[in-house]
Amino acid sequence: MNFSFVSGDATRTSGDLLVIPLFEGELGDSAPSSLSSADGALEGRLRGAATQEGFKGRADQSLVMHTLGRTSSERVLLLGLGNRARFHPEVLRLAAGRAAKTAQRLKVTSVAFALPATESTQDAVRAVVEGVALGVYRFDKYKSSAREEKKGAAKLGKVSLLLPEGTERTRELDAALTLAQRVAEATNWARDLVNEPPNAVTPTVLAEAARQAAKEGGLKATIGGRRDIEKLDMGMFLGVTAGSTEEPRLIHLTYMPKNARDAKQPPLALVGKAVTFDSGGLSLKPTDGMVDMKTDMAGSAAVLGAMKVIAALKPPFPVHAFIGACENMPAGNAYKPGDILTSRLGKTVEITNTDAEGRLVLGDILTWATEHKPAAIIDLATLTGACIVALGNYIVGAFGDHEETVTQVLQAARTAGEEMWRMPISDMQKDALRSEVADMKNSGERWGGSINAAIFLREFVGETPWVHLDIAGPASSPKERGYLSKGGTGVGVRTLVEYVRLRAQTQDTAPAEAAPEAKASKAKPARKRAK
Known part of the structure; x- marks a missing residue:
């Protein structure tokens, strides 16, 4: 157009x-x-x-x-x-x-x-x-x-x-037009990924889409398979994918500034949930709840769409995208309620619900992301139906206890026009995940379900500033509304792009003040399990 x-x-x-x-x-x-x-x-x-x-x-x-x-x-x-x-x-x-x-x-x-x-x-x-x-x-x-x-x-x-009347065309207006076109194209590309049927977008196809996006944008792409996941000791990720005949994929895209000094800055890490189809596993969903589970990879679509624009923005700091793609299917070798999985971090998790699979994959991917010592991590996931109950179909739930990072993400969302609402993440809910036989359970009681999921994820980010965006509702629109069609929305692309823009502007205007923050936000090394 x-x-x-x-x-x-x-x-x-x-x-x-x-x-x-x-x-x-x-x-x-x-x-x-x-x-x-x-x-x-x-x-x-x-x-x-x-x-x-x-x-x-x-x-x-x-x-x-x-x-x-x-x-x-x-x-x-x-x-x-x-x-x-x-x-x-x-x-x-x-x-x-x-x-x-x-x-x-x-x-x-x-x-x-x-x-x-x-x-x-x-x-x-x-x-x-x-x-x-x-x-x-x-x-x-x-x-x-x-x-x-x-x-x-x-x-x-x-x-x-x-x-x-009285307004002249300027370079700033040209730049705004160009940026808007890029953002819209990337969002529509993400919508395509979400709307495609699960037999068309498998983990392998999603990985190839990421590889092609990286090639077009000049990004580095590293795609891994089951053996790579095993080498990384991602026991939770491997547990979720065990019942599917589709091979899992580990996706890592990297934007690196050409300036040597900028390239040494702590990176921004973006993590997207990529369960290309979620049957619920042995905790099988009812048919009505399974029909739209092709959208369970919407978080990864948003991250990949944002990376397409970030490659063109060229911010003065590295940006990494980390994605673990798989299906969650029932089979004779599928993981079971009662199983205990060992995460990359070394924490053990008792499985009480195989339909609470997204947090398991994300936990291992978040651990992997923290090992790159990012200045901040933002994850996007269609994680809980509880968040839809709380906020409906058009509002994203935002979780995190690092005030500055949460505030910056919410500011970016407001500027981008994507509505988000900050949700509590309180230690008072940790008892819901307490296990008698492992370090924690993957699913607790019904009450506070979206908070419980966020608390679970928090266990895998250490001290790294982190924001979790539960996009379960807004990832797919139930009807036509404004610029939305029924189906995938590409939610999150605009917010991530705007967050990177605002962060880049802050770094450009106050480089001396950015260093202390970056230093303070380095993650502690992840504790790997003993072999």
């Missing part, structure tokens, strides 16, 4: 559809120039139609009207943004997604989008570009009817961004 900046009269801007976002109250005297010129060309009929249809600029409101040849565009679309005082770029991103879906429905090939006058034009550009690019996404490759429809079908290919 081609995006470009234009200036001037909205009614003369080229595009099949003219999109005009409006805040509440802007239908009157405070109307932006784009609305005034369009309404003038239509002899007042646009405002009249809006009044008649009850359009007031509230969020989620929209109105389409044919221009009957009175403007360069065949139709004009009014989008509601709600109250200006409560505006956040995410509102505009969602609105742009609705505009993209409207354009698809109308089968238009070009759109002129009037950027609203907001506090930051750069943020507005990113919101619109991301919203449109994410909004046109569809996963229908397996529908024969869709394949027939696509042959010669009209496709939105050109979007002209009409700058607010």
Whole structure:
């Protein structure tokens, strides 16, 4: 999709559809120039139609009207943004997604989008570009009817961004547009991985997708198999994958700055859960709970998608992605309730539920990540249904007790427009994981399930600053909403990219202050089990 900046009269801007976002109250005297010129060309009929249809600029409101040849565009679309005082770029991103879906429905090939006058034009550009690019996404490759429809079908290919009156095109705006395109493309790529059926995205296929992404971005990729996992003494990981005929894969992508001094900085470690299909193992899920378990690798998809953008951002510190990919299947050799597994760290874990498998794989991968002495670790995982019960389908649960790192991740999420809520991680819940025969259990009581899972993971990060993001709800959308389609969302890509950007900016502006923090955040060496 081609995006470009234009200036001037909205009614003369080229595009099949003219999109005009409006805040509440802007239908009157405070109307932006784009609305005034369009309404003038239509002899007042646009405002009249809006009044008649009850359009007031509230969020989620929209109105389409044919221009009957009175403007360069065949139709004009009014989008509601709600109250200006409560505006956040995410509102505009969602609105742009609705505009993209409207354009698809109308089968238009070009759109002129009037950027609203907001506090930051750069943020507005990113919101619109991301919203449109994410909004046109569809996963229908397996529908024969869709394949027939696509042959010669009209496709939105050109979007002209009409700058607010008095705003000039700058390098900063160009950079914002480029970044937004990269983020949207990476997010849609991650959505594809999540939406693919489990027979199409196996651990091996996921590893090859990671290898290809690394090749395109100039990253180093190291892919390991079962023998490598055995050499690393990842007993929990091996336990989970034991019942599957699909071979597990160990994935490690590395971005390394070219500057020698930057390359010596403590790295950032990103960890993604990659259970490409989760049947629950011998603690078998019911059929309804198993249908969407192809999405149980959404954390890894987000990490890999973010790495594609990070490779282009070139931050002044190394970034590592650590992923353990496998299936969780029932079989005669599958791990069983009552088994005791030994982790890479040396801790023993009593298995009380084979459907609490993600934390087992992540525990070994987190230990592996800490051994690279990162400045911080962020993991993303579709970990617990309990988090969906607590926060619903659109809010990520954030866990961690390193205040600065948690605050930075939440700030990045707010900027990126991905909603997160900090959850408690309290030692008061540790008793739920107490075992009579091992160091701990992998699953405790029902109550506080998402907290219990976070406490389990915390055992494997030592003193390293760490944030756990439970994306079980937002990883897949139950319905179409704004720029979201039903299915995989790519949640986490935008937050991770923004976190790296903010961290890079902090390091660039205050290098002398970054060193003490990095030194203090080094992890203690992992304790390996005796052989």
